[in-house]
Amino acid sequence: MDQRGSTTPEVDWPARPDTSLALNRMGTFDWDLDSGQMHLDPTALEVLDLRPDEFTGTPAGLRIRLVSGEEPRIDARVAQAMKDGRSHYGAYFRSRRRDGTLGWTHIQGHILRDPHDGRPYRVIGILRDAAHDPVEPGAAGERNEGRLRMTGVVERTTAILAHARTVNDVTDVLKDPEALGHLGAVSVMLGVVDGARVHLVAEGQLGSYVPEIEYTRVDARFPMSEAVRTLQTVYVASREEFQRRYPQLWPYIEPLDVRSGVYLPLIAQGRPVGALGLLYSRDGDFTTEERNVLVALGSGIAQSLQRAILFEQEHDLAEGLQRAMLPRRIPEVPGALIAVRYRAARMGRDIGGDWYDVIPLGEGRVGVVIGDVEGHDTDAAAVMGQLRIVLRAYIAEGHTPGTAMARASTFLRELATERFATCTYGEVDLNTGMLHLVRAGHLDPIVRRGDGSCHRIQVAGGLPLGLPAHDPPGTGTGYPVTSVELHPGDTLLLCTDGLTDRRGDRADSGMREVMDGVRDGPVDVERLADVLCDLVGDAGGGDDMALLLLRRRGTPAPRGGGPLRHELAPGDPDGPALARHLIRAAVAAWGARERADEVELAADELMTNVLVHTDGAGHVSLRLTAEGRIRIEVEDSSSALPHRREAGDWAVSGRGLLLVDRLADDWGVEPRGGGKCVWCEFIVPGRPG
Template identity: 60%
Template sequence: MGSFDWDLVSGTMIMDAGALKVFDMGPDEYDGDPTTLSSRVLPDEGRRLDTLVTHALKDGSDRYGAYFRIRRRDGSQRWTHTQGLIHRDETGRPHRILGIVRDASEELTESAARLGLDEGRRKRTSVVESTTAALAHARTVQDVIDLLNDSHGLEYFGATSLVMGLLESGRIHLVAEGPAGAFVPGTRFTRVDEPYPMSEVVRTLTPRFIESAEEFADSYPILWPHISGLGITSAAYLPLIAQARPIGALGLLYGDRTGFSADERNLLVALGSSIAQSLQRAMLYEQEHDLAEGLQQAMLPRRIPDVPGAHIAVRYRSARLGRDIGGDWYDIIPLPGGRVGAVIGDVQGHDTHAAAVMGQLRIVLRAYAAEGHTPATVMARASVFLHELDTDRFATCTYVEVDLATGVMQVVRAGHVDPLIQDADGSCRRLPVEGGLPLGLSAEFGRLDFPVTALELDPDQTLLLYTDGLVEKPGTDLDEGMRWLCSLVRRGPRDLQRLADELCEVVDEQGGDDDVAILLLRRHGAYFPRTGGRLQQHVGQSDPEALRSARHMIRAAVRAWGAADRSDEIELVADELVTNALMHTDGGAIVTLRMLAGPERRLRVEVEDRSSALPRRREAGESGVSGRGLLLVEQISDVWGVESRGSGKCVWCEFDVNSMYIDRT
């Protein structure tokens, strides 16, 4: 340290020996001119120092201070500090500066070290904070493990890998195995009372820091021989505690360090706490997911029935938000006469309540369709049901009834996205369908007249029904999504199952926020379930002439269609069915005869009435005069059954007429 006296009037600066020593300059090298010192001061530092002093002189300051660097005669640099006291005359004009200069190298070195230490602490804290923020997005235990393995935090702390175990029924289940080749046979499940580091921290709820390989070998002689070849030099085992109870343990393994500072220990404990909270959330999520997935599967159809004349593929993919379930559903409903109902729908929401409403709505809609109601009536009744269900949810839906013999489709749309049609050549296009309000809302506003669109599905054409999660994407409109889907279907495989899988893979890759249901139905080109003719006649109550006319029609048709060998049987069974309808219901009956084509030619007799009461077979007794009708039908016909219709029921039976008369005695 030295001092100087700077006469601003003459420009002379007197410096003592200490000041000259700071500048590494001898008395014979300094001539009293301040500019002589500029050879020692770095150019940029000199300009900055001149600017500082000039401002202090002009703005009325009485002192100044600054750090600057000088270059000593050996070329090395040294930090220097100067302070000056400015003297002014009566007018405020500066005329003299008295000050000191000193070597500040050691001072700034220590300050830099402190700044570096603080920066290191901030960086480690930032790593923990960033890791904690990333863990907030982990939904499963595997997500937590993958995130930690990929985290820069472990890299910064020097850990080469990690091991993790979760507490399950008094045992620790190893879910992350550390570096390759680190798995020790027999440690997949270990008891809490066994002499392993994870067991110890779970028992004691206290972190265990192992600072050297020797300490590891001494503390855990059973484990160390199995991992000694991995080059582990230290380890930190942390209990994972959530809500004051242990849920597992985390081990960080190091291969190039020994010992842990107090700051490092504290930060690792904080990291363990964040991981524990994330793991607890992940385990709760997986439990809820399993429950929700079971509920979802219970609500969707357990299997899709085989439908002669059609090839069908269905898929469901859950949302990535909420509990991974929602209100999307599909259904296939076999209908009489070679018809099939195809349903796709979406109940608002992504939770168990949406799934529960979906299950009820699916069953009700299926029941209405199976009763024989028209597509518009099915949708209207389903809307009323949803409105009366005491829920705030609405649903969009498309119901399509397809006659696989003729290809005629009746389409009803309730606020849902339009279906698509894929032609036999693979091209795909949107199918504009007039629609009504969503189910529930249409009942609330009294708009239950759903328009029906009649279309035709040609042989080898495919009907594509889907929910909006497949085509709605952030930042794009629905039309763009529809064009994208048409392009995807056009380029996709012709096999329906592979096409459905490919559509689901695209959904998985995009990670959409909505669940998706898909139903693909392709009509076979060679399916003709009804050929050969169809005759129908109404038989009124108390109208013997109509009954005789119906018998005559049956007899004539059977002979004309080449089934004369069984005409007596067919006439007897038809007469029994008509008589039952006239006796046990109010109103008349409609008798229908049709010839079915297939591997075997079959003649079908149908008798419809307005009663929803189903017939039941009963024993007549030895002296009974009634009760044998259905027994007779069952014995004579090849197959028989009952179908509910919207306005009543239909009792039917079929006869094999492909071969000559079969002796049934």
């Protein structure tokens, strides 16, 4: 007798395989790995609640039914099976039906491989509805898999966060889909407690603005505020609960694919430092195990966030202290454009000893300083502050560059500190363009000419400040002066090694990069300073950096075409020798090298007259006139006019003006105010005279 009843469909005996599969909601799939095409039979489409016209015929066509986070997990399972050389794989995953309900599905595949090279080329498998598996959907295997997966997420995230040093580092981890995406959340939010408010600092994965207000009060009716206020995890199980409990938040949640959420208080040392929000596209049936994992995750994030906040507070304090010791403002200097930059090392409470300074000296002169005290701590910063002030005082008193540097070195030795410092000091006369440089173990300066060329200035160097000088007493300061001419439009660069050092690279690679940046950078010194700071980026974050740029105003002239002006000081034995050196170099640059001896000798005679026959200081200047002549002018404060006289055979003086008359093409004397100017001119061969 037939006991099946009238509603039972007729089934052949024995049942065909396709009938057995269909009755048990088991479909089949065939996946061609080479072409990427995938075929699903009608039962497989039914299990996933997909219409034939919705399925694209590729694995990507399954995405509309997969719950967030499931696709990368299945892909990883398949890839691992292929890598291990296995022929089978299987996994449970959650899928969402057309009406929004969630269900469990099991996938099992057999991998076909090329018999010659073992390359996988096809997967044939079964896709079945797992809603009626024993105990609960997914059975014990899926529970174990889910437990391991969530635990792994916590472990990986905690390990990554252990290296986070700033709040931005923490937020970058939380926004990374590979970090928290496997928890199944569609959005991750981080709020930081800021006084009586919660500041939302990060959101990821939804791709839209976070469904919260950026700043909310701790006592406001928001879930993140509630978690901070009560120190309890807030679970929101459904959209209806979002609307009922948090009406102010609901307008932000309503347009999103969000059905539940968890807000974890981030507690460190007994007080809240922030809150973590996780939003889900599934209903909030959070198991006890899931809740425990989330609480453990929140604890790890809280510790990392507190460390990051303390790091930034300490670094801000250190940087503020450092900046307080630097000049509060850079004075306006007529004839020059100046830009400075300081960048602290990203090393927490450590403070650097880098500094810069700009010292107006009057009469169109200005002093510029760059320096670096050894070490990165408060002692280095304290020494830097004292050294900057004392060097500024010596310079302002009128000491020559070499003397000022030597006295600063002595001062540092007498501080009884083990620190030394490197430093470069430059004194620029913006009227003449003369630049006198002294270097104490520091980097050579860089100059960019008005024509775009760029080179390092080879400055004769002394020992770093604070080290014992090796010069015998009375032989010199230990810090020789190098003089060059800064033409209109030229830019001088002084910097510390924080700008040029690059981790792991050759010692000169950073300097080459800086040279290229100066050569190709903008003319404006402020913009150029920004470009050079950007070169460092994260590559040199272990050291602080100071930078000073000075550009002489004026229209760039051909090299060697600018005027030269040098001061003659009574009792300065080096003054005339330096002037002769500069005069010879300028004459050669103007194409009159064959007359350099004549010009130098005539200039020397005129300078000697000033130093011997007058009581005051004088000035010697040299320029190329519009008529193509080299003109030397020597000014002094004496009103007595010189005259040419014949000297006897045994006379020791009286031949100076006679030499000038014989050597120069023209010469003369001009009264000027309280003094006079003696001048002479030389025709440059090849130029119209």
